[in-house]
Amino acid sequence: MARTFLISRIALAVALSGGLATAVAPLPAAAAPKQAKAGSFSKEFAAAAAELDKAVSEASGNPTVKAASDRAAAAQDQAAKSAAAAEVDAALGGADAKLAAIAAVATTPMDKIKLGEITRNVGVLKGDVAQQHKGLVMMLDSGAAQPDSLGQLQWLAGVTAYQSGDYAGAVKYLKPAYDSGYRDQQGMIDRVLADAYKRTNNTGAALQMAQQEIEKAKAAGTTPSDAALRTALQAAYDAKQAGPAIDLSAELVRFHPGPQSWNTAFQVTRALTTLGAQENLDLMRLMARTGAMSSKSDYLSYIQDADPRRLPGETLKIIDQGVSSGKLTSGDVAEARGMAQGRLSADRASLASYEKDARAPSANFARINGAADALLSYDQPAKAEELYKLALPKAGAEKDRVLTRLGIAQADQGKYAEAQRTFAQVGGARAPVAKLWTAYVASKANPAAATAGTAPTAAAAPAS
Incomplete structure (x- = not known):
């Protein structure tokens, strides 16, 4: 007698993914893209940003900040994460209040890309994905990023949108990064983009993207990934x-x-x-x-x-x-x-x-x-x-x-x-x-x- 073999969607998803069932891992501050070299900071911004920029850049050597940041990263529920993030904010001398003051005087493209970088790095220390995304978008919107860093910026912005559950936003940033040829070191961009397409009910785009990649590899005489x-x-x-x-x-x-x-x-x-x-x-x-x-x-x-x-x-x-x-x-x-x-x-x-x-x-x-x-x-x-x-x-x-x-x-x-x-x-x-x-x-x-x-x-x- 003929029979149909069924499989749960969860089990198949794990199998198709190669067995890794975790979400995209947070990226460290060290992964920040390069800033533009052209342009300059306004005097007002340079004065307002100096203290927080120094505190953030030296955070790994500050036991108080590091301990709070580690607790934020290890927190298993939102209440614990919020409490640890507040500790990070306090250890940085009121980071969120300072960011608001700095933003008020950010006028040049260099001001805005630096503001975005500091915002993103504070978000990393606090384990706050939404704040990381906000900073990355600031950097992209500043117009001061170097062309060779755009793909990485778009990838990071797309990943943080994905982690926040904003799948349309993930597609917005991941697609131009992918189309430009950017490939992250972990080799995840195509899988994350495809899943973002699926979660926005656009499985056809995911299939087309992957098929193009496969055909490109075959035409080049290499093995499809x-x-x-x-x-x-x-x-x-x-x-x-x-x-x-x-x-x-x-x-x-x-x-x-x-x-x-x-x-x-x-x-x-x-x-x-x-x-x-x-x-x-x-x-x-x-x-x-x-x-x-x-x-x-x-x-x-x-x-x-x-x-x-x-x-x-x-x-x-x-x-x-x-x-x-x-x-x-x-x-x-x-x-x-x-x-x-x-x-x-x-x-x-x-x-x-x-x-x-x-x-x-x-x-x-x-x-x-x-x-x-x-x-x-x-x-x-x-x-x-x-x-x-x-x-x-x-x-x-x-x-x-x-x-x-x-x-x-x-x-x-x-x-x-x-x-x-x-x-x-x-x-x-x-x-x-x-x-x-x-x-x-x-x-x-x-x-x-x-x-x-x-x-x-x-x-x-x-x-x-």
């Missing part, structure tokens, strides 16, 4: 676009193979497709081969679809792996183990006769295919390949199933080019499964290409 692929995949998933999402899943695991990427690809495929037991069995076989079996339900699904009465040897192998990994207990699989062990000796002893009968000129499809399935399940891919090839002309409606398992047998022997050609012929309900197998053999055939180019980066998790 992990971040760009995950961003595009998240957008396609959110839009319930099964075809693009599965294609992007395949690209993710091809270019950035690893258990985490594979687990993401499997979750997306199972969430957006309806797979029968036999289709899911071949997907689970790929999960096992890629080390992506990560939960009790993964192992139980594999055991159920393999069926201890039909494929006892393969079932026992998965049972043992699940128990050894700690994902299963002996009690979870006692019944399945008993059935498999009861069938194992007779089934294994019959392999030779199964194969002999399957090679007889009069053998029908069911006999040939059954023997091939048995041989594949007992890790005899070369013999299985021969029988699947014999079964193929007689397969009829089962052609896609035979082709899938022929490709698996070839992949298990390291015949990656042949396996790719075989999987390319698979259609129908098995096409999504075949695409992931194709990505697997492609990464095996050319592992250097899969790991070349842009390195994967961590980023903030998309919204659930």
